[in-house]
Amino acid sequence: MQRAEAARQALLTSHPESEVAVLKLDVGSIRSVLHAAQEVKLRYNRLDYLYLNAGIMPNPQLDIKAFFKGLFSSNVISMFATGEGILTQKDKTTSDGLQEVFVTNLFGHYLLVRELEPLLCQPEKTSQVIWTSSSNAHRSAFSLEDLQHLRGTEPYSSSKYASDLLSVALNRKHNQQGMYSSVICPGLVMTNLTYGILPSFFWTLIMPIMWLIRVFTNTFTLTPYNGAEALFWLFMQKPESLDALVKYHSLTSGLGNNYTQPHKMDIDEDMSEALYKKLQDLEDEVRQRLN
């Protein structure tokens, strides 16, 4: 909570007229999600925006052989843009008996949205739910038969693809009640997540190479400020004008200019419906376990 308090103070300094409140929430813990949602419901009657940004990529392993193979293949740009085929992770089980990546990147957020539906779905005003997804969200990593990705080595990719699917399902279910859901991709950003893949001094050393790569793939946004472009852009849009089937990408040009671009997602609407059903079943199961 110390860092949250520091962020609150910084916001109050730059925007003295604003009100900023902080609340502790571990999306990886069912009890914590339910408790925090209860607190939000006590504090507020309505929510205009819900940004679902929290996410983890634990124990990432970079496949150096696949990286060099990709470097000399025709897929090199796509490899730099998405990291497909060169990254795996090692997941673990939480005290709730769920896979950590699945619950942190997807299920905890799902449960939070479910709990906050009464504040998000209000007849007189629209609301926006905004997921931080990834270009690493690949259909090939996801399986409806293995939602939590127990049997694979790409739980991060699977959880991000699932968030894309879930956003589509949320729109189908709640647009009529005024709630709209969108997904964004921040591009490759230097944060604790990427410092888990390669050490920060290494990223700093290769920064000139990354600026060069940015000329060929505008997905190398590199700073959190640039990566947040699509989050900010969505904030400015009328939710009714957004396309539920696209992902909004933060991009930075070779000259350092930021912009947002929509890209059609590789989504099957029946699959999104089936995922929603499975999440509801799991929700019933975890709620029963808590009672």
Ligand SMILES: NC(=O)C1=CN([C@@H]2O[C@H](COP(=O)(O)OP(=O)(O)OC[C@H]3O[C@@H](n4cnc5c(N)ncnc54)[C@H](OP(=O)(O)O)[C@@H]3O)[C@@H](O)[C@H]2O)C=CC1
């Ligand atoms: N960096 C990149 O290149 C990319 C990142 N993303 C996505 O962007 C989002 C932000 O990640 P990024 O800033 O890069 O990574 P960081 O590791 O720097 O930040 C992760 C954020 O998620 C929060 N978080 C992690 N676990 C939990 C939890 N159990 N409960 C509550 N909050 C939690 C962290 O909070 P705290 O600090 O308090 O632990 C932190 O604010 C993630 O969803 C990530 O998947 C997508 C594409 C590319």
Ligand SMILES: CC(C)CCC[C@@H](C)[C@H]1CC[C@H]2C3=C(CC[C@]12C)[C@@]1(C)CCC(=O)C[C@@H]1CC3
């Ligand atoms: C010379 C260097 C630029 C070499 C870096 C190689 C890789 C470590 C990176 C190339 C593409 C990157 C990437 C990600 C992580 C680091 C790379 C694999 C992400 C998977 C990080 C998390 C995401 O959500 C998407 C990113 C896509 C690109």
